[in-house]
Amino acid sequence: xxxxxxxxxSLICVITILISLFAKxxxxxxxxxxxxxxxxxxxxxxxxLRDAKSDTVRYLQYYSSYTNDGxxxxxxxxxxxxxxxRAWNYTLASFGFNNELFLAATSLLxxxxxxxxxxxxxxxxxxxxIVALYSIYPYTLLYSYSGLxxxxxxxxxxxxISKVLSQSKLWVVILFLxxxxxxxxxxxxxxxxxxxxxxxxxxxxxxxxxAFISLxxxxxxxxxxxxxxxxxxxxxxxxxxxxxxxxxxxxxxxxDFFLFSLLPLTFYFIDRxxxxxxxxxxxxxxxxxxxxxxxxxxxTGLLLNFMPYNDRFFAMSWILIPIILGxxxxxxxxxxxxxxxxxxSCCSFLFITYSSMWFFLEK
Numbered sequence: 424x425x426x427x428x429x430x431x432x433s434l435i436c437v438i439t440i441l442i443s444l445f446a447k448x449x450x451x452x453x454x455x456x457x458x459x460x461x462x463x464x465x466x467x468x469x470x471x472l473r474d475a476k477s478d479t480v481r482y483l484q485y486y487s488s489y490t491n492d493g494x495x496x497x498x499x500x501x502x503x504x505x506x507x508x509r510a511w512n513y514t515l516a517s518f519g520f521n522n523e524l525f526l527a528a529t530s531l532l533x534x535x536x537x538x539x540x541x542x543x544x545x546x547x548x549x550x551x552x553i554v555a556l557y558s559i560y561p562y563t564l565l566y567s568y569s570g571l572x573x574x575x576x577x578x579x580x581x582x583x584i585s586k587v588l589s590q591s592k593l594w595v596v597i598l599f600l601x602x603x604x605x606x607x608x609x610x611x612x613x614x615x616x617x618x619x620x621x622x623x624x625x626x627x628x629x630x631x632x633x634a635f636i637s638l639x640x641x642x643x644x645x646x647x648x649x650x651x652x653x654x655x656x657x658x659x660x661x662x663x664x665x666x667x668x669x670x671x672x673x674x675x676x677x678x679d680f681f682l683f684s685l686l687p688l689t690f691y692f693i694d695r696x697x698x699x700x701x702x703x704x705x706x707x708x709x710x711x712x713x714x715x716x717x718x719x720x721x722x723t724g725l726l727l728n729f730m731p732y733n734d735r736f737f738a739m740s741w742i743l744i745p746i747i748l749g750x751x752x753x754x755x756x757x758x759x760x761x762x763x764x765x766x767x768s769c770c771s772f773l774f775i776t777y778s779s780m781w782f783f784l785e786k
Contacts, residue, residue, distance in 0.1 A: 507605030536578025576607035
């Protein structure tokens with residue numbers, strides 16, 4: 424039964440975006456809203472119906488502990504989970520949400536955070552289309568249903584990035600970064616990346632640095648250097664696991680991760696070529712600015728590829744891919760509809776096959 428929900432959602436998403444691309448007048452915003460609302464409903468329903476597996480089981484066990492002594496756990500600062508996630512558990516437990524409703528509410532909050540991120544820099548029409556795409560995107564599914572804490576942390580971080588792009592006040596950006604950190608400690612990376620992003624350099628140096636880091640990552644030199652610089656013993660147990668966790672996890676340079684990371688960059692080059700390379704940031708061109716942030720975040724994943732669970736670092740950049748597509752769609756630069764169709768077809772195939780493999784086979 425649950426398989427039907429998954430594939431119906433995928434089909435609706437693809438049809439909605441195709442019609443929006445090829446219909447002469449596009450779709451009415453109200454119609455797109457209805458389709459997107461249906462997709463989000465299916466997405467949340469999947470989180471409600473799906474059997475608990477892997478990390479989800481541990482999160483539900485933790486959530487169940489809030490039934491009797493929720494306030495005590497909320498105020499227990501030796502608790503391994505961050506304050507933001509504890510507060511979220513306490514709030515839902517106070518309203519009497521059962522395990523299934525807890526998962527559904529968490530999934531819905533993640534989608535809402537992503538919508539707010541899109542809406543800050545896109546028209547409502549484009550934002551709704553990108554949320555429709557997020558509903559079948561592998562890393563939305565993964566962090567809606569399994570990696571709950573990091574999912575919510577990435578949602579708040581995406582809002583912080585959108586605030587950077589919309590040139591909001593710095594304190595607003597910092598506020599959302601703090602909210603992100605309150606759900607997952609790895610969000611400290613977002614602080615560092617956004618700080619580096621504000622350094623005024625030409626666009627080409629982001630790509631040069633990315634190419635160099637990719638080479639270093641492929642040779643494994645990054646592991647030697649970082650292990651010399653970082654003292655693992657100085658970390659707590661939850662942080663140290665990223666350096667010495669599950670040894671069965673595949674580590675090192677992964678060609679599949681690298682090729683997936685190149686997807687948005689490939690179509691950026693098809694669209695823009697080298698036109699932005701010798702320029703400083705055009706404050707009105709959010710596409711090149713978010714691509715630069717994407718390069719910085721993805722570089723972090725490449726540098727930390729020797730760690731167990733390194734996909735969690737890559738996901739911090741991969742979660743931005745649908746937004747990058749949304750900006751490409753909204754700017755409607757040189758890409759033809761045929762090119763959009765080819766790209767959408769490739770992405771849809773990848774999203775659906777990868778998502779279904781993980782969704783139904785994860786142990």
